[in-house]
Amino acid sequence: MSETDLPQFPNARDAVRSLRASQIREVANAGFGVPDVLPFWFGESDRVTPPFIRDAASAALSAGATFYTHNLGIAPLRETLARYVSTLHGPTSVEHVAVTSAGVNALMLAAQLVVGAGDRVVAVTPLWPNLVEIPKILGAHVETVSLVYGANGWQLDLERLLAALTPDTKLLMLNSPNNPTGWVMSRDEQRAVLEHCRRLGIWIVADEVYERLYYAGEPGQSAPSFLDLAGRDERVICVNSFSKAWLMTGWRLGWIVAPASLMDDLGKLVEYNTSCAPAFVQQAGIAAIEQGGQFTRELVGELRVSRDHLVGALSALPGVDVKAPPGAMYVFFSLPGASRSLDLCKALVREAGLGLAPGSAFGPEGEGFVRWCYACDTARLDAGVARLKDYLARY
Amino acid sequence: MSETDLPQFPNARDAVRSLRASQIREVANAGFGVPDVLPFWFGESDRVTPPFIRDAASAALSAGATFYTHNLGIAPLRETLARYVSTLHGPTSVEHVAVTSAGVNALMLAAQLVVGAGDRVVAVTPLWPNLVEIPKILGAHVETVSLVYGANGWQLDLERLLAALTPDTKLLMLNSPNNPTGWVMSRDEQRAVLEHCRRLGIWIVADEVYERLYYAGEPGQSAPSFLDLAGRDERVICVNSFSKAWLMTGWRLGWIVAPASLMDDLGKLVEYNTSCAPAFVQQAGIAAIEQGGQFTRELVGELRVSRDHLVGALSALPGVDVKAPPGAMYVFFSLPGASRSLDLCKALVREAGLGLAPGSAFGPEGEGFVRWCYACDTARLDAGVARLKDYLARY
Numbered sequence: 001m002s003e004t005d006l007p008q009f010p011n012a013r014d015a016v017r018s019l020r021a022s023q024i025r026e027v028a029n030a031g032f033g034v035p036d037v038l039p040f041w042f043g044e045s046d047r048v049t050p051p052f053i054r055d056a057a058s059a060a061l062s063a064g065a066t067f068y069t070h071n072l073g074i075a076p077l078r079e080t081l082a083r084y085v086s087t088l089h090g091p092t093s094v095e096h097v098a099v100t101s102a103g104v105n106a107l108m109l110a111a112q113l114v115v116g117a118g119d120r121v122v123a124v125t126p127l128w129p130n131l132v133e134i135p136k137i138l139g140a141h142v143e144t145v146s147l148v149y150g151a152n153g154w155q156l157d158l159e160r161l162l163a164a165l166t167p168d169t170k171l172l173m174l175n176s177p178n179n180p181t182g183w184v185m186s187r188d189e190q191r192a193v194l195e196h197c198r199r200l201g202i203w204i205v206a207d208e209v210y211e212r213l214y215y216a217g218e219p220g221q222s223a224p225s226f227l228d229l230a231g232r233d234e235r236v237i238c239v240n241s242f243s244k245a246w247l248m249t250g251w252r253l254g255w256i257v258a259p260a261s262l263m264d265d266l267g268k269l270v271e272y273n274t275s276c277a278p279a280f281v282q283q284a285g286i287a288a289i290e291q292g293g294q295f296t297r298e299l300v301g302e303l304r305v306s307r308d309h310l311v312g313a314l315s316a317l318p319g320v321d322v323k324a325p326p327g328a329m330y331v332f333f334s335l336p337g338a339s340r341s342l343d344l345c346k347a348l349v350r351e352a353g354l355g356l357a358p359g360s361a362f363g364p365e366g367e368g369f370v371r372w373c374y375a376c377d378t379a380r381l382d383a384g385v386a387r388l389k390d391y392l393a394r395y
Numbered sequence: 396m397s398e399t400d401l402p403q404f405p406n407a408r409d410a411v412r413s414l415r416a417s418q419i420r421e422v423a424n425a426g427f428g429v430p431d432v433l434p435f436w437f438g439e440s441d442r443v444t445p446p447f448i449r450d451a452a453s454a455a456l457s458a459g460a461t462f463y464t465h466n467l468g469i470a471p472l473r474e475t476l477a478r479y480v481s482t483l484h485g486p487t488s489v490e491h492v493a494v495t496s497a498g499v500n501a502l503m504l505a506a507q508l509v510v511g512a513g514d515r516v517v518a519v520t521p522l523w524p525n526l527v528e529i530p531k532i533l534g535a536h537v538e539t540v541s542l543v544y545g546a547n548g549w550q551l552d553l554e555r556l557l558a559a560l561t562p563d564t565k566l567l568m569l570n571s572p573n574n575p576t577g578w579v580m581s582r583d584e585q586r587a588v589l590e591h592c593r594r595l596g597i598w599i600v601a602d603e604v605y606e607r608l609y610y611a612g613e614p615g616q617s618a619p620s621f622l623d624l625a626g627r628d629e630r631v632i633c634v635n636s637f638s639k640a641w642l643m644t645g646w647r648l649g650w651i652v653a654p655a656s657l658m659d660d661l662g663k664l665v666e667y668n669t670s671c672a673p674a675f676v677q678q679a680g681i682a683a684i685e686q687g688g689q690f691t692r693e694l695v696g697e698l699r700v701s702r703d704h705l706v707g708a709l710s711a712l713p714g715v716d717v718k719a720p721p722g723a724m725y726v727f728f729s730l731p732g733a734s735r736s737l738d739l740c741k742a743l744v745r746e747a748g749l750g751l752a753p754g755s756a757f758g759p760e761g762e763g764f765v766r767w768c769y770a771c772d773t774a775r776l777d778a779g780v781a782r783l784k785d786y787l788a789r790y
Contacts, residue, residue, distance in 0.1 A: 009656035010598075010630045012508045019663045042463065049461035057675075058453040064443035066645040101496055101647065105669045113407045117512030117534045134667050139512045139534060203405075235405045250461040250674040252496065261404035268414045272529050274500045274669065279645040280452075281673060 019133050023342055023361035031349035038384045039355035041345075043128075043179060043329070044249045045375035050295055053246060056287030060280035069279050071270040072263065073099025073255075077282045081255050084289050088211075089227035095260040096232045098267070099282060101274040103209045103241030103254035104130050108137075109269050110205045110237045111171070113262060115140045119170040124161065126154075126332070126359065126366035128179040131207060135171070146365040147183055153323040154181040154332070156189055162196050171203040177210035177223050180362045180371040181332045182325020184214065187224045194229055194236070203235045209254070212245040212296055215304045216326040220297040223327050233259045244329070245296045246288040253277055253285050303329055306374040306381060313385040314372075317392060329375045332359065336392060338368050345370060352391040354384055414528050418737055418756035426744035433779045434750035436740075438523075438574060438724070439644045440770035445690055448641060451682030455675035464674050466665040467658065468494025468650075472677045476650050479684050483606075484622035490655040491627045493662075494677060496669040498604045498636030498649035499525050503532075504664050505600045505632045506566070508657060510535045514565040519556065521549075521727070521754065521761035523574040526602060530566070541760040542578055548718040549576040549727070551584055557591050566598040572605035572618050575757045575766040576727045577720020579609065582619045589624055589631070598630045604649070607640040607691055610699045611721040615692040618722050628654045639724070640691045641683040648672055648680050698724055701769040701776060708780040709767075712787060724770045727754065731787060733763050740765060747786040749779055 011017060024041050031037050048054075072078065078094045085092040100106040107130060115121060117139030123132050125144040132142050145161045147154040165172060172193070176185035197204050206226045214223035230236040238257040242248040258266065270276065277285075307324060310331055314322040322333035337344040341358035348354045359369030374381060406412060419436050426432050443449075467473065473489045480487040495501040502525060510516060512534030518527050520539040527537050540556045542549040560567060567588070571580035580588075592599050601621045609618035625631040633652040637643040653661065665671065672680075702719060705726055709717040717728035732739040736753035743749045754764030769776060 009628055010654050012657055012660035013511055015511055016508060016660050016664065019660070019667070021659065021663055022666065044463055048459035054456040054461065058456055061449040061453055066444035066449065066643065068437065068439055068644050101500075102669050104667065105496075108668050112532055113411060116408055116410055130667050133663075137507055137533075137664070137667060233404055248461065249463050250671075252669055252671065252673050259405050262407055264416065265407035265411045265414070268416055268528075269411065269532070271417065272414070272499065272525050272532060273503050274497050274647055276645075276647065278647050278673065278676060281676075 015136060015139065019136060020129050022129070024357045026342070027345045027349055027358060028355065030346040031355060034350060034353055037349055037353045037355050038380065038387065040372045040374070040384055041355045041357040043373055045247050046380070047247055049247050049251070050292070052291050053248065053284050053288050057280045057284040060283035065279040065283055067279060069276040069282060071267040071276055073277065074279065074282050077286050080286050080289050085227065085257055088222050089225050092227070092232060092257060095263060096257055098256045098258070098263065098270070099277055099285070100254040100256055100270070101277045102252035103207070103239055103243060105252070105274065106239040106241070106254040106256045107131060107205065107207060108134050109266060109273060110239060110256065111135050111138060112269050113237070113266060114203045115171050120166070120168055121171045121173060122164050122169055123173040124156065126180055126362035127175055129362065131173045131175055132363065140170070144363060144365065147181060153325060154178070154183040156183070156185060158189055158192055161193065165196055165200065165202055167200050169200070169202050171205060172197060173205050173207070175207040177214060177327025179210065179328055180330050180357070180359070180366065182328045182330055184216065184223050184327040187228070190224055190226055190229055194226065197235065201235065203237065206236065206238045208238050209241040209244055210328040211240070213300060213303060213329055214327045215307065219301060227257060232257070233261065242285055242288055245299070246292050247299070248288065251281055251284065253281050303375060306376065306378060307331065309378045310372065310374045310381045310385070313382065317385070317389055319392065329373055331372045331374060332369050333372070334369050337395065338370055341367055341370055348388070348391060352387045354387040354391065410531060410534065414531060415524050417524070419752045421737065422740045422744055422753060423750065425741040426750060429745060429748055432744055432748045432750050433775065433782065435767045435769070435779055436750040436752040438768055440642050441775070442642055444642050444646070445687070447686050448643065448679050448683050452675045452679040455678035460674040460678055462674060464671040464677060466662040466671055468672065469674065469677045472681050475681050475684050480622065480652055483617050484620050487622070487627060487652060490658060491652055493651045493653070493658065493665070494672050494680070495649040495651055495665070496672045497647035498602070498634055498638060500647070500669065501634040501636070501649040501651045502526060502600065502602060503529050504661060504668060505634060505651065506530050506533055507664050508632070508661060509598045510566050515561070515563055516566045516568060517559050517564055518568040519551065521575055521757035522570055524757065526568045526570055527758065535565070539758060539760065542576060548720060549573070549578040551578070551580060553584055553587055556588065560591055560595065560597055562595050564595070564597050566600060567592060568600045568602070570602040572609060572722025574605065574723055575725050575752070575754070575761060577723045577725055579611065579618050579722040582623070585619055585621055585624055589621065592630065596630065598632065601631065601633045603633050604636040604639055605723040606635070608695060608698060608724055609722045610702065614696060622652060627652070628656065630654070637680055637683055640694070641687050642694070643683065646676055646679065648676050698770060701771065701773060702726065704773045705767065705769045705776045705780070708777065712780070712784055714787065724768055726767045726769060727764050728767070729764050732790065733765055736762055736765055743783070743786060747782045749782040749786065
């Protein structure tokens with residue numbers, strides 16, 4: 001190639017250029033300059049992290065926790081996590097637990113562990129785009145199996161999923177409770193999928209970051225987890241995060257539960273990705289789990305109130321089809337105009353000051369819907385619903 | 396594949412299993428249980444991050460900076476970095492700067508931007524293993540070109556490097572000032588390599604995290620950088636970190652300077668790797684740069700004193716060949732027994748309580764040497780040298 005053949009402005013490789021950009025950000029950009037937008041588009045509470053967690057980080061900073069840590073995390077946090085996971089899902093020892101630099105970083109590490117160029121990956125959609133895009137960075141092919149929307153909300157077509165999990169499939173990526181639909185995979189569905197994957201040697205990466213945001217069981221109960229069914233040394237990697245249950249989105253702290261036989265290789269990958277999570281952030285993670293039980297239970301109670309309030313208010317609007325989802329912190333609903341959800345969301349932010357996420361941001365299977373994050377108080381939700389009502393009345 | 400064909404304990408894919416594990420950690424493990432080890436093996440100062448930086452993080456936590464940030468970093472930090480880079484290396488605007496979750500994370504992102512499966516990458520060694528291993532995670536092939544050790548210390552064989560940079564090469568990875576050797580690439584060498592890579596369309600990823608730890612110029616001056624020569628929209632990606640110049644190893648904060656035409660794609664990759672660096676960590680980064688100029692200059696002065704002190708003390712030992720390197724914070728020297736440097740370093744920690752890094756940890760080209768990090772006071776260096784002297788006297 002000669003100098004003159006080269007493009008004037010260099011580009012990333014094709015696999016990266018073809019990764020999806022965030023449609024939520026596209027909507028937010030469309031609202032640039034609009035005063036007084038009410039944003040419900042991000043997957044984030046409007047509340048600051050509780051003081052006892054922030055104080056723990058500041059105390060660790062004062063105490064000088066500013067050095068590198070072990071790749072897999074500081075021992076006290078791994079021990080705390082092992083106890084926490086054991087309480088929720090049965091005996092889990094430290095050698096099955098690793099600390100990561102966010103839940104999404106845990107997903108990237110899990111993908112790096114098991115998939116390379118040309119591998120076949122299956123994902124259940126609509127889905128937070130990150131799970132679908134991460135394997136593509138590694139050169140893998142991702143097939144999607146869509147949930148089905150019906151009278152009971154979003155449901156899995158189990159037969160279709162099992163049929164897609166062919167012998168040449170390397171990895172199944174699942175997210176339950178699900179972003180954006182709030183779908184929660186049942187214990188029976190998990191069992192059927194696990195047995196199928198066991199038989200064919202297919203890895204399961206389960207993104208369970210919303211497991212505590214579950215409204216169908218006893219207060220504080222976790223959603224069904226693959227950790228309840230699978231042995232700790234099976235081909236199952238469970239990914240979790242401090243972001244949702246302790247309001248720590250901006251901290252970038254997560255963890256992985258995986259076979260002990262993967263841990264040496266996972267340690268190498270952590271070294272080559274971020275080396276470790278910040279030392280004082282890990283200390284804050286200990287405080288979150290050890291002192292945060294009551295906080296999380298109250299948070300889930302508040303989220304349930306917000307969910308029910310929003311579902312009730314949206315149900316009263318003409319042309320809106322909405323059902324109360326059993327998990328996560330989103331209502332994923334259809335309304336007039338949502339068949340072109342990106343255009344609708346851009347219009348909503350520009351013309352009504354209402355910030356929602358378009359369903360198409362979560363794959364073509366999400367088209368026709370919009371996502372509303374209800375992690376805020378009911379007054380704010382009411383203000384948003386009033387804007388939507390006015391907008392719909394105009395069209 | 397049937398269930399019975401599967402191994403009992405699942406493994407990571409072959410490309411990951413064959414990644415190098417840290418030989419430094421292997422040496423540290425060999426010293427497990429040895430009381431009173433003097434560790435000089437890690438690339439880290441023994442001093443805590445200065446208070447003005449820790450205080451900035453705590454203040455940001457108090458102020459509630461606990462939310463997601465823009466993928467490319469908060470605007471004030473990007474602006475601060477653009478000013479800082481402009482002062483050191485000429486005009487650089489915000490759209491050429493992105494914040495990352497550590498310097499190593501910046502290297503991973505840079506590699507993801509430009510290399511995929513089957514691509515040819517060239518790296519100059521001995522070298523911090525991360526630069527060589529990261530492309531392999533993406534399925535790339537890495538060829539190495541060794542520095543040459545002679546009367547003037549480690550030097551580049553420019554002709555050999557240019558010959559290795561064939562038309563089918565996608566990426567050159569360089570680290571200057573270099574870990575472990577302290578080698579600093581000259582301006583003329585950079586110019587020749589840049590012109591060659593321009594002609595063939597080869598990307599350059601320059602790991603310049605030690606640029607401020609440079610002892611051959613005026614106090615506080617940076618080592619020669621590709622940013623001094625290259626236009627901001629050329630195929631050059633410069634990686635940097637807060638770890639070394641502000642003693643922020645445990646914070647995991649870095650940055651990238653790259654063509655503006657890459658930034659949208661880089662933002663996607665950040666989203667899929669860590670989404671952002673923690674918000675309050677980014678605030679601390681602003682304090683580091685805006686208030687840390689004097690701190691860094693003093694630090695470099697102290698490191699120079701430590702370097703000269705250590706080189707002088709080691710020179711007096713029998714059989715030791717050591718030269719003062721012009722950059723970074725390591726002395727990479729040969730001594731009796733170092734032809735099997737891993738064994739030697741294990742013996743040193745077990746029998747002398749002295750923690751050094753084996754040269755072979757930095758590639759086969761580093762065999763015959765050991766690395767000593769001198770980022771500590773001279774009394775501690777003297778204690779280490781006394782242990783080495785005793786050990787050598789016994790053999």
